[in-house]
Amino acid sequence: MNSPRRIQRASQAIALIAALACAPISSAHQDEPLAELDFIPPAPGTYTLHRIMAAPEGRVLGIDGRPQPLSRYTRGQITLLGFIYTTCIDPEGCPHAYRVFDALKEAIVATPSLHGEVRFVTLSFDPARDSPDVMRRYAGSRVLETDGRLRWYFLTTRSARELMPLVEGFGQDIRITFDRSGARPRRELSHVLKVFLIDRTGDVREIYTSTFLYPRLVLNDIETLLMEDRAAHRKK
Amino acid sequence: MGNIRVFRAIGMLAMVCVGFTAAVRADETCNSPYIAKLIKGQEDYVYVWTLGVEGLGDASDKLVTVDVNPKSKTYGKVVHSVSTGARAEAHHMGFTDDRRHIWAGGLSENRIWVFDIATDPAKPKLVRTVGDLGDRSGYLGPHTYYALPGRMLVQTLSNTKDKGGVTGMVLYNNKGKHLANYAMPTEQGGDGYGYDLAVNPKKNVLLTSSFTGYTNYMRPLGELIKDGEAMKKFGSTMVVWDLKAIKPTKVLAVPGAPLEIRWSLNPKDNWAITAAALTSKLWLVRQDAKGEWIAKDVGAIGDPSKIPLPVDISITRDGKGLWVNTFMDGKTRYFDLSNPEAPKQTYEKVTGKQVNMISQSWDGKRVYITSSLLANWDKGGADNEQFLRGFAWDGKELTQKFEVDFTQEKLGRAHHMKLGSKALRSSAAGG
Numbered sequence: 001m002n003s004p005r006r007i008q009r010a011s012q013a014i015a016l017i018a019a020l021a022c023a024p025i026s027s028a029h030q031d032e033p034l035a036e037l038d039f040i041p042p043a044p045g046t047y048t049l050h051r052i053m054a055a056p057e058g059r060v061l062g063i064d065g066r067p068q069p070l071s072r073y074t075r076g077q078i079t080l081l082g083f084i085y086t087t088c089i090d091p092e093g094c095p096h097a098y099r100v101f102d103a104l105k106e107a108i109v110a111t112p113s114l115h116g117e118v119r120f121v122t123l124s125f126d127p128a129r130d131s132p133d134v135m136r137r138y139a140g141s142r143v144l145e146t147d148g149r150l151r152w153y154f155l156t157t158r159s160a161r162e163l164m165p166l167v168e169g170f171g172q173d174i175r176i177t178f179d180r181s182g183a184r185p186r187r188e189l190s191h192v193l194k195v196f197l198i199d200r201t202g203d204v205r206e207i208y209t210s211t212f213l214y215p216r217l218v219l220n221d222i223e224t225l226l227m228e229d230r231a232a233h234r235k236k
Numbered sequence: 237m238g239n240i241r242v243f244r245a246i247g248m249l250a251m252v253c254v255g256f257t258a259a260v261r262a263d264e265t266c267n268s269p270y271i272a273k274l275i276k277g278q279e280d281y282v283y284v285w286t287l288g289v290e291g292l293g294d295a296s297d298k299l300v301t302v303d304v305n306p307k308s309k310t311y312g313k314v315v316h317s318v319s320t321g322a323r324a325e326a327h328h329m330g331f332t333d334d335r336r337h338i339w340a341g342g343l344s345e346n347r348i349w350v351f352d353i354a355t356d357p358a359k360p361k362l363v364r365t366v367g368d369l370g371d372r373s374g375y376l377g378p379h380t381y382y383a384l385p386g387r388m389l390v391q392t393l394s395n396t397k398d399k400g401g402v403t404g405m406v407l408y409n410n411k412g413k414h415l416a417n418y419a420m421p422t423e424q425g426g427d428g429y430g431y432d433l434a435v436n437p438k439k440n441v442l443l444t445s446s447f448t449g450y451t452n453y454m455r456p457l458g459e460l461i462k463d464g465e466a467m468k469k470f471g472s473t474m475v476v477w478d479l480k481a482i483k484p485t486k487v488l489a490v491p492g493a494p495l496e497i498r499w500s501l502n503p504k505d506n507w508a509i510t511a512a513a514l515t516s517k518l519w520l521v522r523q524d525a526k527g528e529w530i531a532k533d534v535g536a537i538g539d540p541s542k543i544p545l546p547v548d549i550s551i552t553r554d555g556k557g558l559w560v561n562t563f564m565d566g567k568t569r570y571f572d573l574s575n576p577e578a579p580k581q582t583y584e585k586v587t588g589k590q591v592n593m594i595s596q597s598w599d600g601k602r603v604y605i606t607s608s609l610l611a612n613w614d615k616g617g618a619d620n621e622q623f624l625r626g627f628a629w630d631g632k633e634l635t636q637k638f639e640v641d642f643t644q645e646k647l648g649r650a651h652h653m654k655l656g657s658k659a660l661r662s663s664a665a666g667g
Contacts, residue, residue: 038438038439039438039439039440039441041440041480042478042480042481042483046481047478047480047481047482047483048416048481050407050415050416051415052386052387052409052415053386053409053411053413171334171386171410173272173333173334173335173336173662192272192333192334194385194386204386207385207386207387208385209270209333209385211269211270211437211438212385212437212480217480
């Protein structure tokens, strides 16, 4: 069972998320407020997050340019991972995910019970353009330490060869399409917005698309995983 | 590695990031709103999931590709067929969320065949068979394949214990790993039966309908309808579920075997419509003034006393129109849904001696119809036409443009359809 204090903290975080969702998020990408939930979501711990698949392994580059195994960023803490391109312009795509991450960051930083429990990972699809330096500039102040409350990692890969196992492993579809509406066919790189919630053991437990990427739902899921951890700890 | 070449090429191009990310929207044939890519222009192919017929061709169930692009030299022709080597009452199929694969199954077995349609959209390739559904769940007869992100939710029709209608749903990941089972509710009005499922993420609602079990759907129709006890064993409910939790929240009384479920694709709408097969009624599912989900009988399809047997339905992208096929009289009917509380039939045409599935293009200008309902329910003799027919719809008249005779082509009974496009080719179809 959950202690009243934990439930209270979770409730505070959820209340904060609700407030953030209704308020414009200060972001370099978008100024529009995030959509509000049009339903009452199930309470944390009242549903099961299945082990959908293991997060894939591969090599990534941090903003310092040093290669690391991706598992360094997907194990030991609850991880929220999203793929982006720094040149992405679709408001319903990468910038939307970024705004949700920003809203979640504020809520987590303001909720002591979540400090040190969660990390964010933003991984580029575009190794040709998104070098570690580009990712550093893209991250701006978000990459700074937050006194152990929340770390947000901005990663890229050295090459398509190193990226593809990650893309494939997550089931993150990327497709080349041709826009033939203009005088010359234009190649486009299309993808479905997906954000992955990964537990401490490296298993993907939820996949959010834009239709279900609400800060409140993500926070509920994080709390559900924490409750699962606590229950497992009590059994030991 | 093709993917690497692709990415190298991309690096030299101006890159555009396009997310397929709108709110609730289904694809051109009423699929999951999580399906990645819609075909909003001219489709190139219709994939037809086809029941094998003993003594016809290889007698196996198969996925048939028909070229439906009028500009193609092979327009209206079969361009590919991939056989399963089994005859298992092939019925429905569904895309994975990335639209790289089709999951297709039969009602007499528990095998699910997974086809790669991304490597070469003209030539689907059988890449995997999922065979543990019965062992994992105790359910039988996978029917609806509904994409969730990274997963496939499968609605079944029966169970392995008594082969009756009490059944459930099974969740797999996209690689075919079993994740969970969900029993259809048998309490608080639930009859435990299943048929179709469809979601409305905006409202966090999963809606299911109900049909009948193996002992009925595998029985010859003429024999079945004379068995009063057996005829009582049809579903009479729809269930509202909490989509996030996949838990039932309310059972709705919808007598007469409610089948296909279509949510309005209009982003402003939050209602769904279904057709009850045995009572020949359209039912609307929506929230009332208090926010409670309700089901409402909103009108008849043809003359219910003649049992026209409505089967498949197809909703227009704006939620303003609905195609309904009625199997017994071979009619395709169009209903004006401008007021979903009072659908009004505005058109009908006999499109075959027996008709079942109906799919339309995103723009509504092309309509495809197939003939087979179930192997033992299809008509006999000269009435047992087996076809895919393509029609043009100008808002007033359906005009047939081509036909593929599935018997003449030695293919089998034409059932479920999905649309395909050359533009959806992807080299990263690992399966």
